Amino acid sequence: MLKVHRDTRNPDPSSPLAIRGLSVSYGEKPALFSVDLTIAPQSMTAIIGPNGAGKSTLLKAVLGTVPRLAGQVSIFGRALASERHRIAYVPQRASVDWDFPADVRDVVLMGLYRQSGLLRRITRADEAVAEDALARVGMQDFRNRQIGQLSGGQQQRVFLARALAQNADLYLLDEPFAGVDAATETAIIAVLKKLKDAGKTVVAVHHDLSTVADYFDHVVMINTRLIAEGEIGTTFTPKNLQDTYGGRLMTAQIDRLREAGLH
Amino acid sequence: MSGAEFVPLSLTPILIGVFAAISCALPGNFLVLRKQALMGDAISHVVLPGIVVGFLITRSLDAWAMLLGAAAAALFSVVAIDVIRRISRIETGAIMGVVFTTLFALGVLLLEQSDASSVHLDVEHALMGNLESLIWLEARGWSSLLDPKALASLPPELPRLALSLVLILGLMLIFWRPLKISTFDEGYAESLGLPVRAISLGLVMVAALAAVTAFDAVGSIIVIAMFICPAAAARLMTDRLSAQIWWSVVFACLSAILGYILAGYGPMWIGFDHAVSAAGMIATISGLILGICAVFGPKRQARTG
């Protein structure tokens, strides 16, 4: 089965994120080519693919951070500009300078920028939202800690808390488990599952194939082109993995994944 | 020292120095955090061609014409650096070097070719300013501060700098949050819908405003030094952004006051009978303060995990 370009006329308006014919390039080689996908509401979707497959680029193109060569993105059936407030983005932890002069509370309060705007004072209600977000990721005892002094896992939790403070409907996470300790990984996935139970949609770029089936219910497999998308059970198959990773995924690795309960 | 001597001869230059130093140090904090410290260097170089062109177009030494010219040159250079960097995919530092030296050379050429140099526009002035000459001759003592007639003869640089300082302060306060968010995490700021490129350009324009109003009085050496040294020193004192800004303001004031006094009286203490360049001394002191902070500052080392 070949999925190259499947231009349905109207993206389903109930979908939190629908992409049609998205192409992006950084130079003379496409980073993404003609990608279509429709994220199911209230789902937890992993975006997987080999290094350089365009996973992070996909999120950035959705957010309008990188220019699109072609294609459309709709958020809850509408244009990005009108629905931006319903998106919370968690960038890669390595994308910022953690030596920046700020403490944990400062970073989480950034998530309230849409409400507080330029000049409104930080109210007690804002503080409560930030406090709650920190408590949900188990970081309430670190609120006055300089961010540079946190461990990698703690930094990732702070980034997640900042997104939680936004109280969005669609969460886009770029490698939330990269370089974090096991405890943090468990804590983060618990928070994400609660979000899903509360009716939110979670889309995360993910690296660790062995945990995809445990953590997520949907998967998007890309390698510049979309290879497959859908529910884990029907989509996260050895054949699709082979199509996505090709030579870069060892057969042994696939066997191990199969043993881990794949069909 | 009595008010009768201090107020006319030292008060205005010191105030002008302090205002100029703070105006530059404020945006300097964000330039340093964004690793764009040398943008300050570039801006202060292109002020020269800007004022010369301003003079050549309006044929007047009116301060506003020259300020406009300098601001236009700063804007042009910033946009040119950005555009060339995007097109050529060459490292920003090198592109900055190309653009600001080219514009500075153009300024020197225009200056020599036109009659501008005959009317007290010259490179030395642009570099070193004339802080020492900005005295308040009508003042008779502290009481003159309340005397409207005496106040009317204040050096015009003083109200101009005060105005630009207020403007810069206001802009920094209003745009504090977007500045902070986009400086820390540009990708996240964009996801919130913040216009990060406009913010970045706006910051550089505020820096240009500071450079342009300050250089006329104090010269571009101070401008470069004040963009970088106080903010860099403050960075080594604290881990909080608001505290860092306060420290940088303190360091800027300290450099301006100490520098002016040392330049005026220091040489006499060691037996020379002429004062030395106040602008140079202020820059030197700011460097010394940074040196002290680099050795003793409580937060001199990064502690990223």
Added chain:
Amino acid sequence: MSFALSYNVVLVMIGAGLLGIAAGVTGTFMFLRKRALLSDAVSHATLPGLCGGFIVMVALGGTGRALEGLLIGSTISAALGLWVVQFLKTRTRLTEDAAIGAVLSSFFGLGVVMLTLIQTMSAGQQAGLDHLLLGSTAAMLREDAQIIAAGGALVLCIALILHRPMMLTAFDENFAQSLGLNLRLIDGAAMALILAVTVIGLKIVGLILIVALLIIPSVTARMISNRAHHITPLAGVIGGVSGMVGAGISSLAPDLPTGAIIVLVSSGFFLFALFFAPARGVLASAARARKFQRRVHRRQGLLALAQGYHVHEPYTRKLLQHDGYLRADGVLTERGEDAAKAALRDETRLAYLRRNPVYSEFLSRHDGLSDLSRSFTRDELHHIDRAMETKA
């Protein structure tokens, strides 16, 4: 008199040319090492040393003009400035740009303080030390011109001798180290060359603009060429021609500042390269970006049509119509049918190649967009098609 003058002009032109070549070659090393603006710090940091050297020489009873004295003084202060940059960068949280800016401005400030001190000294008034900032060839003596020409030649020779290890280091410092090169020695030598360029260039270009001669030729060369061993000679030529032509032009009229003219000539080269360079120039890259976007849209549209979907993006439709692939009513023409089929066949082949590890080398040859026949030989395509058939 006029003969003597033109002899001087020729000497200055030769000196400026040699200086320009030396600056271009040395600057390329700094540029490729991504430290272009460090040379700005070095040249500014020479000022206190120059003034200090002058003061000491006058105190010892000289005129303060001796080049050796100025060279020693400026070496000391530039070395100190470099050490401070290094200290701030490695021992504090400050980044290199802040360290460079801080050193550049505070050392220059100190230099200006000393300069004003010198101007109050009786010997300082005739020394014309303020010409150091922007250079001045108007009052240049013949021995000055000779020293500049000889110095420029010397620096150039040293730069050429050190060229190979410097390039190796700039390209890959780990590899250079594995060959047994001493990085500190090479970086130190590069700094010494920059220092020498600065001091020799003082009379012609001046301290503020000398950095232009170090940066502009190498950036211009980089715009023109992608290959390291072309960049250095190119930068040398651009620097040399700028120096000679600039010095020549400025001798034509009394009010033409030599340093600024030399810099502007090199800027002229840069502007030309910026617009017309084949790889990175404005015109070429704009044309390429547009062409690339067309290719993406065309391919994307053909693939959609090949699978029976409609194409909604107006730009894609317009392109396909223009190419004669699509009729105004959105139906493929005969040519369009063929092209769409070919695109789909390529896409199927690509999917097959991706799936099979043995072809990963094949795949890396393809840009992911163009016709496979452009990246593979007919035999190879035939082989792929056969393999696909047997699999199926």
